[in-house]
Amino acid sequence: MRREGSPWTGLWAVVMKELADHLSSVRMQLLEGLIFLTALGATYGAVRQLKASVAEDPYLYLKLFTTAQDPLPSFVAFLGFFLPLAAIALGFDSINGEHNRHTLSRVLSQPIYRDALLLGKFLAAMFTLGVSLLALWLLVTGMGLLVLGVVPGVEEVARGLLFLLTAWAYAGIWLALAIALSVIFRQTATSALAAIAVWLFFAIFWDMVVQVISAAAVPAYSGSPSETLAHIRLSLFLSRLSPNTLFAEIVLALLNPAVRSLGPIFITQLEGAVLGTPLPVGQSLLLAWPQFTGLVAGLLLLFAGSYVLFQRQEVRA
Amino acid sequence: MTTVIETQDLTKHYGPVVAVEGLNLTLSRGEVFGLLGPNGSGKTTTILMLLGLTDPTRGSVRVLGHDPSRNPLQVKRRVGYLPDSVGFYDELTAQENLRYTARLNGFPRAETEGRIAEVLTRVGLSKVLDRRTGAFSRGMRQRLGLAEVLLKRPEIAILDEPTAGLDPEAAMEFLSLIRELRTQDITVLLSSHLLHQVQAVCDRVGLFRQGKMVLEGTFESLADRVLGGAYRIRVEVLRPDGVEPVLRGIPGVRNLVEERPGSFTLEAQADCRAEVARRVVGKGADLVNLTLERPSLDEVYTRYFQEVGRET
Ligand SMILES: Nc1ncnc2c1ncn2[C@@H]1O[C@H](COP(=O)(O)OP(=O)(O)O)[C@@H](O)[C@H]1O
Numbered sequence A: 001m002r003r004e005g006s007p008w009t010g011l012w013a014v015v016m017k018e019l020a021d022h023l024s025s026v027r028m029q030l031l032e033g034l035i036f037l038t039a040l041g042a043t044y045g046a047v048r049q050l051k052a053s054v055a056e057d058p059y060l061y062l063k064l065f066t067t068a069q070d071p072l073p074s075f076v077a078f079l080g081f082f083l084p085l086a087a088i089a090l091g092f093d094s095i096n097g098e099h100n101r102h103t104l105s106r107v108l109s110q111p112i113y114r115d116a117l118l119l120g121k122f123l124a125a126m127f128t129l130g131v132s133l134l135a136l137w138l139l140v141t142g143m144g145l146l147v148l149g150v151v152p153g154v155e156e157v158a159r160g161l162l163f164l165l166t167a168w169a170y171a172g173i174w175l176a177l178a179i180a181l182s183v184i185f186r187q188t189a190t191s192a193l194a195a196i197a198v199w200l201f202f203a204i205f206w207d208m209v210v211q212v213i214s215a216a217a218v219p220a221y222s223g224s225p226s227e228t229l230a231h232i233r234l235s236l237f238l239s240r241l242s243p244n245t246l247f248a249e250i251v252l253a254l255l256n257p258a259v260r261s262l263g264p265i266f267i268t269q270l271e272g273a274v275l276g277t278p279l280p281v282g283q284s285l286l287l288a289w290p291q292f293t294g295l296v297a298g299l300l301l302l303f304a305g306s307y308v309l310f311q312r313q314e315v316r317a
Numbered sequence B: 001m002t003t004v005i006e007t008q009d010l011t012k013h014y015g016p017v018v019a020v021e022g023l024n025l026t027l028s029r030g031e032v033f034g035l036l037g038p039n040g041s042g043k044t045t046t047i048l049m050l051l052g053l054t055d056p057t058r059g060s061v062r063v064l065g066h067d068p069s070r071n072p073l074q075v076k077r078r079v080g081y082l083p084d085s086v087g088f089y090d091e092l093t094a095q096e097n098l099r100y101t102a103r104l105n106g107f108p109r110a111e112t113e114g115r116i117a118e119v120l121t122r123v124g125l126s127k128v129l130d131r132r133t134g135a136f137s138r139g140m141r142q143r144l145g146l147a148e149v150l151l152k153r154p155e156i157a158i159l160d161e162p163t164a165g166l167d168p169e170a171a172m173e174f175l176s177l178i179r180e181l182r183t184q185d186i187t188v189l190l191s192s193h194l195l196h197q198v199q200a201v202c203d204r205v206g207l208f209r210q211g212k213m214v215l216e217g218t219f220e221s222l223a224d225r226v227l228g229g230a231y232r233i234r235v236e237v238l239r240p241d242g243v244e245p246v247l248r249g250i251p252g253v254r255n256l257v258e259e260r261p262g263s264f265t266l267e268a269q270a271d272c273r274a275e276v277a278r279r280v281v282g283k284g285a286d287l288v289n290l291t292l293e294r295p296s297l298d299e300v301y302t303r304y305f306q307e308v309g310r311e312t
C-alpha cells in the first residue's frame, strides 16, 4: 500500500528534541568526561614517549594517535574501547524508553511517520557522537601543536580527518546496534545488557572464537602452503566480521603510511616495491576501502533491520 | 449532518485473537460518541485503526474523508488523540512537552507560545506550566493530554479511557472539560469501561463485547430496548391487596416485579408516577413511597448479556 505524505515530516523536530536531550543528559556528560580524561591521559603518554625518542619521525603527528606508553594504551586503542560504550549509552533506550514512558503512541499520533522518529533519533545521536569526536580530535591536534610543536602537513591532516570519519562510522555501527536492540526488547535494562554483551563478545571473545573455528575447519601447519594460506584467509575473513577488526585495520592503514597490505601477501606481489616507503594518502584509503565500506554496510544493515521491526511493531505499551 | 468517521466491516485479528470484528460505525460532526465495554473488548484497537496506528485485517475506514492507513498524516493533523495512560517526558516541563508537539505538527513558531498558554489555561494547568511533568499527578497528566489534543485545534478528539485511574472528583471535572468540547463543534469519540461514569456526556453510545459492537444508539433507546423502559419507578404500599394487577395495567409499563410484599419496581417507557399514585389510592391502599430511578448503562449492559446468555 502506498503511503501519502513525506516520511520525513517532523524529522527536524525529532532531531532537535533528541539533541537537546543528549546534550543535557547526565549520562552523556559523565561519559564524555570519562572519555576526555582518558584521551587526555593517552595523548599525554604519547607526547612524553615521542619527546623521549627520536624527534626525526616524518609522521610525528600521526604517531600521537597510535603511540602507547605503559601503562596507558594509545589514543586509538582508547577510542576503540570507549566509542562503542558511548554509542550504546546514547541508543539503548531509544524506542523501548518511549514505550516505557507511555509517550510513543502520543508522539506517533502527531502527523509524522515512524520513519521520522527512528531516523531522527539516530541522526541526533550520530551528531552528538560526531561533535564529541571532533572535540577529541582537536584536543589531540592541539596538544601536538603546543607540546611537541609539530605542525602537521596537509597529508597528515587528511589522514587525521579520515581517521575521524572512520571512528564516527565505527561509533555509528554500535549506535545502530543499540537502537535495533531497543526496538527488539521492551525493557531498557535488557537492551542495555544485550548491547554490552555483544560489545564484550567482540572485544574479548571473538579472537578466540575465530581461532577455534579456523583451526577446526582447516588444520594449520599440516604442511602444504595452500592449506596454510586457506587457514589464514579463513581466520582473516572471520575476524573481519567483527567491527573492531574493521576499525583496527582501517586505522592501521590510515595512520601508518608505511602499511601496504592488510592481509597475506605473495612475494611476487612485492616485486618492484620499495619496502618501508610510505604510501600517499589516496593509496592508503584505497587499501582500507573494503573495510570502510564493510563498516558502513554493517551500520546500514542494522539500521534497516530496526526500521523494518519498528514499522511492524504495535504502538501500545 | 456530515459524516466524519465511517467504518465498514472493520476487523482486526492478532493471530488467533479476534480484537475487533465486523465493526460498522458512523459518527456525525459535533456529536459525542461513547465506545463502551469491559477491558479487552476491542475499544483501543478500534481507536488505533481509526488513527492509522495499526492496520486493519479487513474492512475500510474513512476519517474526515481519508483512509488512515494510506494517508495518516492528513488524518493525524486534524484528529487529536489522548491515549490510554498517557505519558510525557518527565524531565521536561508541561510547556516544553507541548512545544515538542507543536514542532512535530509544524505550527508556525510565532503562534506556538500563544496557543500553548491558551490550552493550558483551558485545562486549568496555567499555574504549573513550567513545572516538570515528572511531578504531575495522574489527573494533571490527563489534563495535559487534553491540552495537547486541543493544541491541534482538532475536528475530532479521540479520548481513550479518559477517566480511568482518576478519583471521582477529578473524573467529574475531566468530564465537564469534555462536555465543553461539544460547544466548539468538535466531534468526540471516547472509550471507557466505566459505563455509568460517561453515560451522561455521550450523545450516543456503542456497547462492545468481545470485539463486536453489540448495541448502539442513544442511552434512552438502549434502555428502552433492553430494560423495556428507561424509567424505573419504585412503589411502596401498605396493605397491597389487589394493587399489583392495577399497576400492571398502566399504559407504558413493560415490567413489574414485587420484591417484597408491598414493594414494587416498575419499568415503564414514560414517567407515569401520577397514574401510579392515582391507581394505588383508588384501590384504597396507602402509598408510602414513590420514586423515579434512572437505570444506569451498566444495568443495560449486564441485563443484555444475561438475556443473550439465556437465549443461547
Ligand atoms: N498486540 C496484541 N497482540 C495480541 N493480542 C492483542 C494485542 N493487542 C490487543 N490484543 C487483544 O485484543 C483484544 C482487544 O484489546 P483492546 O482493544 O486493548 O481492548 P480494550 O481497549 O477494549 O480494553 C484483547 O483481547 C487483547 O488481548
Ligand SMILES: [Mg+2]
Residues within 6 Å of the ligand: B040, B043, B044, B045, B084, B160, B161
Ligand atoms: Mg483499552
